[in-house]
Amino acid sequence: MSAGRSVLRVGDRVLFEGRPVTVAGFDGARVRLVDDAGGAQVLLLAHLLAAAGFELLEASAPPPRLEPVGLLDALPASVRELARRWERHVVEVQTGLPPDSLDGARPREPYDPARHSLRDREAAKAAELTSAGQPTSAITVKRMRLRYREQGLWGLVDHRGTRPVSAYGRVDERVVTAVATAMAEQVNQSTGTRTRLRRRVEKLLEDEHGAGVVPMPSHATFHRLLTAMDTGRHTFGEATTRRTQANRPDRPFTATVALRPGEIVQTDTSPLDVMALLDDGVPGRVELTTVLDVRTRSICAAVLRPRGTKAVDAALLLAKMLVPEPMRPGWDQALRMSRSRIPHRRLLELDARLEHAAARPVIVPETIVTDRGTVFISETFVRACDRLGISVQPARPGTPTDKGIVERTFLSIRTLFSQHVAGYLGPNVTRRGTAAATEAVWSLPQMQELLDEWIVAGWQSRPHEGLRDPDAGARVLSPNEMFVAAIAAAGHVTMPLTGADYLELLPIEWRQIGDHGIQIDYRTYTSTELRRYRHEVSGVVGKDKQWEVHYDPYDLSQVFVRNHRDGGWITADWTHLPMVGAPFADFTWRTARQLVAQRGGDDTNETAIARALDDLLTRAGNGPDSDPRHRRVVARTRAGSRPTPLTCTDDAPPEPAPAEDDAGDDDAPLATVIPFGVFVAGDERRYR
Template sequence: MSARPGRLRLGDRVRFQEHTYTVVGLTGMQVRLADTHGSGMLVDQVHLQAAGDFAVIGAGDRTALASAALLEHLPEKVAERALWWQRHLVELLTGLPPDAPAGTRPRPEYDPANCSLAERERAKAAELVALGEEITARTVKRKRQRYEAGGITAVVDRRLAPHATLLGRADPRVVAAIRQAISESIPASTRTIEHARWRTERILAAEHGEGTVEMPSRATFYRIFDKLSHGVHVTGSARTRRSLADQPEGPFRYESVAAPGELMQIDSTPLDVLVRLDRGVPGRVELTALVDLATRTIAAAVVRPTTKSVDASLLLARTLTPEPMRPGWVQALAMSRSVLPHRRLLSLDERLEHAAARPVIIPETIVCDRGKAFISENFRSSCRTLEITFQPCHPRSPAEKPHIERTLESVATMFCQFLPGHLGRTAEHRGRNVEDEPLWSMLEIQELLDEWLVAKWQNRPHDGLRDPGVPGRTFTPNQKYASLVETAGYVPLALSGDDYVELLPAAWRAVNSYGVKVNNRIYDCPDLGSFRRQPSGVTRKRNLWEIHRDPYDANWVWMRNHWETGWIAIPWKHLGSVPQPFGDLAWDHAAADLRRKGEPNPTEEEIAGAVAALLIKASQGPSNADGPSTRMSKRDRRVAARTRAAAESPGLRPPQPEAPARPDADGPLADDEEAVAGTDDEPIAKVIPLGVFDPFKEADKRW
C-alpha cells in the first residue's frame, strides 16, 4: 500500500454504478468503458471518479495521507518518533524510503517483487534490533497495520496521544444526569458546582433508585463537570448563560443584501449614560436606532425617556427625512463635502441642499424583536402606510437581528463612554457618585448623538463592509451607499403634517355630545358639531371614529374624517388650565398619586390640577424654607423631569391649531384657576404637640 494516488491504465477493471467495466480507451478527459457483454460507454473522468462506488479492482486500498499539522499538538520528541516510524514503514510497504532519489532500486530484503510482506516485516525487525531498538516482528506488523488504517498519527504511542473520548470511562448514566443538571441551570439563578453535584445525585436517585448508580469522587465529578459545562457558564454570569443558550444551533446564516433599505433592523436599549432631565434630576433614557444591513448606516437614532410605539414610528419619519445641518457643525459634515452623490441626489430632492452627510434610506423590510413598541398596532400601521414589510423575530432570538444588537453595543463603547455620567454596561462596571458629574440634558445628548453619527459613524471603515475581491479593504457606510446607489437608485419620499399624524398611535372612540374621551380626558371643539352621536361608517370597528394621539403631548388629538378626507384637530377641554404640555407619563403618575391618598374617583379637573402643581413644583425646585412634607419626592421629580424632557425633545411635530381663547378672569375658568393655584389663603389647622412621657405618672395610673 502507498499514499501516492494510483493510475488508471488500459485494461484496468473498475467499479462504476454497481457494475464492473474494463477500461478500453483513454481520450483526453474521457474514458471508454466496456462491460462483459462488449457494450461500451464514454464517461467523463470527473464524473467517473466522483461516483460513490468508483474503485479500481485489484489496486488495493491506499493508505491515509500524512500531514505534519497532525503532529503539532504532540511533544517534539514524540513527533520525531512518529516520522521515524513512517520512513521505515514506507520502505517496508513500497521497497523504498520516502526520501529515496529517483532511479533507486529497492534493497533485496524489501523488494515487493521477491519478498512477501511477512519476510519484509522480519527483515525490518532485524534491522531495527541492529540499530539498538528492542522491537520484534510482531511489533512491526502491528505498527504497519495501524499505519495503513490511520496514517502517521496511528503509529504514535497512545499514552501520549489525546484521549479518544472526552470523558474517558465515566458512567454514561452519570454523564446524562450531569447534562440534565446543566440544562436545568440555564434559566435559573447562578449556583455553585456543589449544587450541581447534589442535583446530579437527586436525578440519579429518581431515575435509577437510591444508591443504584455510584457517584464518582468529588475530584472526578469536578473534572467531568468542567468538561461538560465548558462554554455554558453554569457558575458564571446568568445573563451570559441565557444569551449563549438563545443562540441557534448550526451555522449562522449570512444575509445577502444588494441595495440600501432592502433589509433593516430596529431595536432599543437603555443608554449607558445618566442625563439631566430637569432641574438637575438625573435619570436614564433609552436609545432606539434603525440600521441598514447593506451599508451599515444608522439611518436614525432617537433618545427618549421610554420607548413607545410612537417613537418607533417617528424613527421611520426621521429615516425618510434628510438630516439638516445644525448651527455650530463644521462644513465638512455637509453632504456636499462627502463621498455621497450629492449632485445627483439634489436633482431629485431639493431638501438635500443643506443636508448633512447622512444618506436617506427608504426601508423595504424591517426586522424587529417582540417588544411592545415594535409589535404594536401603531408601528404595524406605520409600516403598512409606508409600504414596508414588517418581520418580527421569534421570541428570545437576538441572533436573528445581530447587526442592530452589535450596533447598539458599538454606540455604547464608542460614544457613551466619553460622556459624563457613564454608567457602564452593568452595575459592576459602574463608578461611584456618577450622578454628581456634570450631566448633559436629553436634548443635548440627542444633538451630540446626531453630530457623532454624521461625523464619526458614517465615515468609519466598517469590518462588515469588505470588498469580496480584496478582503483587506474596508468601506465606510457613506462609501458603501455611494457605490450601491448607482445600481439601487433613489426614490424621495416627503412627509407632510398629515403623514406625521398617520404615524401616531391610533385608538377608536365615539363622538359623544360632550366630545371625545381618550384616557379619561375629554377633547372637544366646534368642528365636531356634525359628528356628535353619529356613526363613522366603519362597521368592523363598531362605527367608532379613528383617533390619533401623541403620548408625549396630551393637549391635542386628531380624528380622521371618515365621511370625507383629512384630519380634525381637537384640543383638550382643560387645555387652558395647564400652562405647559405634558404626556401620559405625568398624567398616569398624578392619577395614581391621588388614588394612593384615598381620593375617591378623582375627576379629570383634579388630575389636571395635580399635574399642573407637579410641574410647577418641579420648575421651582426644592426650597429649604418648606418643611419635609412640602418637598417633592425623588420619584415625583423624576416623572416631571422625564415629561418635560419628552415635551422639549426635537423631532417632527404636526402644525398645532391655535389654542382656544382663554376666558376672562371673571369667567368660569377663574374658579378652576383658583383650585389649581392652591389654597394658600385657607387657615391652617391648629397643631397640638404631644405631651412628655412621664413613667412615674404612668405607673400611678396602673394602680
C-alpha cells in the first residue's frame, strides 16, 4: 500500500499479480476482486496484502477533509443545489449507491461495482445525464469525481460564481497603481482636491507608459475609485490625521507593558494649548515636557518652558522627578502625602524628605523612552541618565506608537487642565477664540505652579481607565492607588541625590572671573576662594579664561563654579544678598528689574535692582499689598528655594501651616515654607 494510507475500501483500485483490479467487497477475512473484463475472484485479505507487487493505484474515497462551510453558505442557492446534485451522481458512480440510500439497498445495474468497472460506470452516468437533458461526457464525470475526492462538495461548485470581485471595478490596474502612488505622495503635503490628484495621476501614467497609452476612467468612475482607495488614508481630510495614519507601523505591535513602577517611563515635549506671559511681558506659547510612568500612569515630573526646550531643562527634569514634590503655600492640606493612600509612614522610614511632601510618589526610572529630539539625545541628558543609572531608549524614527501612552496623556492634560486656564487656545485654529492672547494673565512660573498643584490634586488621585485591579472586580484605580498596589508586589527603592549630583544637573553658564567676581544677568558673585583665580585661565580647551558656572534658577543667591585647577566646587555668594536677606528666583529678579524700569531707573544697576527686590519681598511678605502679583512672586520664590542659613537642619521643628480657611485669601499672611534638604547643593548627606 502507498505511504500514508492504512485503510482498504470497496471501490479501491489495486495492482494484483501485475494487473489492475477493483475491490468489490469484503466477507470477513476475505476480499472480492473484479478485473476490467468482469472476471471476479475471492481470496484471503492477508494473501492480497502480502502478495508481491501489491500496490494501491486509486482510492475510491478521498482522505477525511473538512469542507469550507462558510464559503458554501455564502454561495447562491442555485449554485449550491447544482453542486449537491452532482454529489449524488458522483457518489453513485464511485460506490454504486447514492448518498441517501437505505440500508440493504442494491446498486442499479449500470453502477454495480461487482459487475461493472469504474470506467463503465462513468460512461453510464454520462449517458444518463445526457438523456435527461444535461449533455455530459464521461470525461466530465471523471473530472467531477476526482475533484470531489480531493475537495469534497466544494470541488463540485461552479466556481464562475465564486470569482473574487475587484474592489476597484473594471478600472485598469495601471490606473490603480498610479492612484496609490499619488496618494502616498500626499502624506506630507498640504491637503488638496480630487482634481489635483487626477492631474497627478495623468502625469504619472504619461511618464511611465507614454501619452494616451492608458485611458483614464470617467470623472464619476475616478471619484468612486478614490473613495474606495482613500479608506483609512485621509488623503482629502486633515493633514495631521493623514500623517498619523501613515506613521502606523506595518508590522504587528502590542501595547507597552510594565510590571513595576519605574520599569518603563516615557517622556515627550509638546506645545501647551495655553498662552502665558513670557519674560518680556508678551504673551506666547510654552512647551510642556512630561515624564510618565507606564505602570502607574503617574506624572513623575512636568516642566513648562518657553518654546525651544534646552537639553539642560531635560536634565533638570530628572532632578525634579527624583525628589519629593514639596507642599506649597496655599495648597490644601488634603494634598499631603500623609493624607493620601500612599503608605506614607512606611516610606518615611526610607526617605525623611517625605515628611512634608505632597501626594505624588517618587518613582525612580529604570528605562526612559524618548523621541529623537535634540533635547533627549543630547550629551547633557544622556550623560545625566548614565550617571544616575537610567537607560535611555530612543523611539524609532516616525513611530509615535513607541511612546503612545505619554502622547495620549497630552490630550488628557488639554481636556482636564489646559481648557480651564485663562488664555486657552484650543486644539487648532478652528476652535480658537478671538481674544485668546489677551486672556493670557498667568506668567510662566505661575502656570508651572498651577500645573504642579493640578497634578497632585487632579491627576494622581483621579481614576484612570487604563488602571484596573483584576482582584477587585476590575475596579478603576487612580495612579496613587496603582502605585500602592505595585510597590506591594515589586518593592520600593529610593535614590536620593547628593549635593554633587544635583549640581551636575543645574544649568550652566561660562563666565570669566574678573576683579569683582563673576557677573550673570547684572548680578555679581564672589567669594574668598574665587579671588585666587581672578583673570586666570580655566584650563578648559577652547574656553580660555571662561569658567564653568552652575546656578539654580530657583535660588540665585549663590552660584557654583567648577574648580578646573584643584577639583571640587567653589561656592560664590551674591554680593548684594545682605540687602535682600531672602532667597529669590530668576523670575523674581526679572520682576524687580521691571519695577526699576517702570520707575524710570536703570534696570542694569545692580544696587538699584537689589533695593527694588528687597522692597518687593518685604512689602509682599508683610502685606496687604495693592498688587497681588507681587505676593504670588514671593510665594513662588519661597516655595522653590531654601531659606537662609544655607545649612539644612533636620531637627528644627516645622512651623505651623496656615489654616485652610485662609488658603485662598490674598490678604492673609504668607505661609512658612518647610525646606527640603535635597535643594541644598552643598549637603552631601544621604537620607535613609
